[in-house]
Every structure is written in C-alpha cells, then in structure tokens.
C-alpha cells in the first residue's frame with residue numbers, strides 16, 4: 422500500500438480549505454522570484470502581500486539579520502534598549518515626512534505588525550485625549566472617524582475602523598462604532614471634505630486614513646490635494662490626523678511615504694510591511710511631541726500601557742536598520758521610477774484590450790478592472806484568476822475583478838513582459854466579448 426500523505430495541520434489565513442485549492446510549497450526566493458518544491462518558479466507580482474520592497478532575500482538585509490541573530494536576539498523593551506532600535510528610531514524620525522510649519526514626528530513606538538501599529542495609533546489618540554481630560558485642559562474624546570472602503574488590519578480595533586463586510590461579519594458584535602466619511606471618488610472630492618468638516622465639528626478624537634491609495638478596499642486612488650485638505654480640516658478642528666502608511670510606505674506610491682506628496686505631517690503615522698524590506702516582522706507608530714508629552718508625567722498611571730513580547734525585537738530592528746541604509750545609500754527612487762514607467766507603458770497597452778477598464782497607477786502600484794464575461798461568476802472570479810495566474814507562473818491575488826500589480830522594485834523588463842502577457846491572456850480567457 423502506498424503511504425498516504427497526511428493532511429497538513431496548517432490553517433492558512435484568508436484561505437477556504439473546503440475548496441481544496443492548490444497550496445504551492447515555496448522552498449526558496451530571490452529577487453522577484455519564488456522557487457517551488459516541484460521545480461517551478463513564480464514571479465511574485467504582489468511582493469508577497471505588499472511587504473517585499475527591494476526583492477526577496479536582499480543580501481544586505483539578510484546579512485544584517487544573520488549578524489544580529491548571533492549578537493543580541495531579543496530583549497525586554499520596557500525600560501531597556503539596544504543599538505538597532507535606537508538607530509532605526511533616529512532613522513525613521515529623519516526620514517519621516519517633514520513640512521515647514523507643521524509639528525514633527527518625534528517619537529517612535531515599536532510593535533510587530535501593521536494591525537498592532539494601527540491599534541497603537543488608536544490607543545495613543547485616545548490616551549492623548551484621556552490625559553488632557555485628566556489635566557482639565559480638554560474634554561475626553563473617543564470617537565474615531567474613518568474613510569469609506571478603508572482597511573487597517575484584522576485585529577478587533579483595526580477591523581472596527583475598516584470597511585464592514587463578509588470578511589468581518591462574524592465579529593460585528595465586538596466592533597466599536599465609528600464615523601465614516603465618504604470616499605473622495607472622482608467628482609466627489611468636495612462632498613468628502615464637507616462631510617469630514619461636519620464630522621470634525623462634533624469633536625471626534627481622530628481621523629485615520631490610508632494616504633492616496635486604499636489597498637484592500639480595491640486599489641482606489643485619490644489626489645494629493647484632497648489628502649492635504651483632509652489634514653488641514655483636522656488641524657482646524659483640533660482632531661488628530663492619523664496616517665496608516667503600512668502599505669503606502671517604503672516607496673510604493675513613488676515617494677518614501679505617501680504623505681510627502683501632499684506635503685503634510687500627520688500627528689500619528691503607522692508603518693510596517695516594508696520597514697524591514699519585507700524580510701521579518703516589525704512595525705512602528707510615530708507620534709508628534711504633544712502626543713508623547715500627554716503621556717509623560719511623574720504619575721505612573723499615565724504611562725502608555727501597551728506592549729507585546731517581541732516589541733522592537735533586535736533581529737527585526739537590525740533588518741530595518743539595513744533597509745534604512747539601503748534607502749539612504751542606494752538609488753531606490755530610481756528603481757521605483759523604472760518599475761513605474763515599465764508598468765505605465767504596458768498598462769496603457771493592456772487598457773486597449775476590450776476586457777479591461779479603469780486602469781490606474783501610482784508609483785509602483787498598478788490596477789485595472791477585468792470586465793467579466795459572466796457577471797454571475799463575479800463572486801468566484803478572483804479565485805479562478807488566481808489559479809489561472811498560478812498556471813502562468815505568476816503570484817497575483819486579484820481583489821474581486823480588480824487585478825493589481827505591486828512587484829518588488831527589482832522586477833525586470835522581462836518579468837514585467839511575462840506578467841503583462843499573462844494579463845492579456847486572462848482578458849482573452851475571462852473577459853466580456855463585445
């Protein structure tokens with residue numbers, strides 16, 4: 422009797438195990454390529470879910486991790502510190518968005534994922550108002566304003582401030598109430614800003630946005646002037662402005678951080694994903710001096726009550742330090758510009774295919790909608806496309822009928838050709854035929 426392969430005990434995220442879809446086994450990665458156990462290779466068209474920036478197994482980052490792993494691996498971070506955490510904090514403050522006349526991001530709180538960086542941002546915002554209320558200088562505020570179609574992670578607080586849908590329906594009873602500002606779709610920008618202005622007049626604690634580009638919400642873009650106005654409205658009303666740069670950070674939108682394009686400095690900024698170049702988990706929440714000062718006191722009760730075991734893990738911080746050095750010393754913006762131009766040319770060509778509509782791009786992120794032949798199978802179009810791309814040697818993960826590309830910056834012209842050839846083929850296969 423041939424011995425049966427025992428079923429894997431691994432429970433995968435965002436995976437319906439009942440569908441028995443193939444689960445590729447990856448053994449090695451380099452640059453924009455994933456090598457599978459069966460010998461095939463895939464081009465990683467979405468940077469392994471938006472984290473890999475320069476490329477997989479970037480040598481400087483890999484070396485920094487190896488060095489740190491045998492020097493200092495992990496340290497309690499409550500009232501202890503280490504070199505890599507200090508170095509990265511200084512680096513983040515220096516590289517964070519600056520704008521004349523606006524308060525600077527001056528403090529760095531570490532955590533482990535985008536979701537926790539966002540949770541920390543919310544806790545900082547409410548802690549700020551709580552402590553101002555203790556001082557009797559302001560009323561406590563606790564309402565959070567969010568942008569329609571937003572996504573900020575999958576923990577309870579992060580789900581609460583994100584778009585509601587099938588993906589969080591089971592937990593609705595646990596989610597807190599928020600105020601939602603309509604998305605500034607083309608032609609609806611002023612309506613969005615007016616709604617924000619009205620909502621801000623009711624003294625919410627903070628407004629949180631993904632600057633310029635809403636990722637999980639469908640790769641939706643809005644202009645820099647709208648982002649700039651949003652920040653100005655919040656400032657006018659004394660509402661804290663929180664930028665979730667978890668996905669937009671580290672060059673994805675063409676600049677290191679998306680906020681730069683609007684010349685704004687948020688009061689609180691969450692970063693994660695590409696902070697280590699995508700090699701190892703780390704996140705940070707940056708805050709201006711007033712947020713920090715509201716927690717600083719001789720009173721222990723006012724300290725910032727948040728920690729996780731691996732806060733500022735030294736190996737992760739060493740990887741981040743290497744990533745920051747790459748940004749300082751190498752022409753990363755040049756590489757991003759090359760990828761951006763390469764995608765723009767090919768996207769323009771793809772948009773002439775009758776199956777595609779609404780092409781859009783910002784920096785090294787491109788998206789387009791596939792107009793499906795049969796709207797009836799729109800619901801399972803994404804998994805069908807995923808399987809189709811896998812067969813074509815491509816890791817892509819469409820959002821419904823929105824196909825997007827977010828490759829590592831080392832992706833080359835030949836690989837872009839292969840990606841776009843597969844997109845054309847997908848249009849032929851699945852697209853509406855006029």
Ligand SMILES: *Cc1c(COP(=O)(O)O)cnc(C)c1O
Pocket residue numbers: 533534535536537539572573574575631636637665666667668669693694
């Ligand atoms: C991915 C993402 C998060 C969550 O980050 P995780 O590291 O997956 O927890 C939060 N906000 C935005 C905008 C994201 O794209």
